[in-house]
Structure formats: structure tokens, C-alpha cells
Amino acid sequence: GKWKAPMIDNPDFKDDPYIYAFDSLKYIGIELWQVKSGTLFDNFLITDDPELAKTFADETWGKHKDAEKAAFDEAEKKKEEEEAAKAGEDDDDLDDEDAEDEDKADEKADSDAEDGKDSDDEKHDEL
Numbered sequence: 001g002k003w004k005a006p007m008i009d010n011p012d013f014k015d016d017p018y019i020y021a022f023d024s025l026k027y028i029g030i031e032l033w034q035v036k037s038g039t040l041f042d043n044f045l046i047t048d049d050p051e052l053a054k055t056f057a058d059e060t061w062g063k064h065k066d067a068e069k070a071a072f073d074e075a076e077k078k079k080e081e082e083e084a085a086k087a088g089e090d091d092d093d094l095d096d097e098d099a100e101d102e103d104k105a106d107e108k109a110d111s112d113a114e115d116g117k118d119s120d121d122e123k124h125d126e127l
Helices: 050-059 061-115
Strands: none
Touching (some): 050 061
């Protein structure tokens, strides 16, 4: 049949319904894995009273969440604009380099044609 753990008498056992209650909790630990960095945590409240938690959240976080969200959105928009401007500058640099590379390739092709050499496209046979 199904195995059951044997119950062994323990004369020293005393049931404590408040074994996990702490009168003065000073520290908490959080292990968090996240994909995107930049998450901030503050103002932890540890309670078993949902109403107290809701009231506390409304009085603290609730008052500032809209302003914090607006500031975050503005910072993100500024960051995106700076990245777009930088990418535009980089693209301009690349365009200049690409044009120089194309000019050199054209000059080489012209010089090869004068020498009677085939162009790069004609050198390779397709399999």
C-alpha cells in the first residue's frame, strides 16, 4: 500500500501559532531576475492587512506615481532623440565611407577593364 511517515511522539513539542510573527523586522531580502535594468524599489510595507496596504499605497506611492511616470517618459523620449541624432550622424559617416568605397571600386574596375582583366563578377562561376 501507500507509504505513510510514522508519527513519533515528541514530548518537547509546543505548538506556536505565531511562529512566523516578528515584533521588530529590520531587514528584508529580495532575489529578483529581470530582463531590463533600471527597476527601482523603495518604501516596502510588510503587512497582512490588505486595507492598510491599499491606504498606505494611496497615501504614498499613489500621490507621486503620475509625476514619476511623466518624468520617466520624458527622460526616455530625450534618450531616444539623442540616440536617433547619433544614429543619423553615424549614418552620414557611413554614407561618406560607402561613397568612397564605391569610387575606389569604380576606379579599380575601370583600370581592370583597361588592362583587359575581367571584372569581379565575371571572375566567379556559379556552381
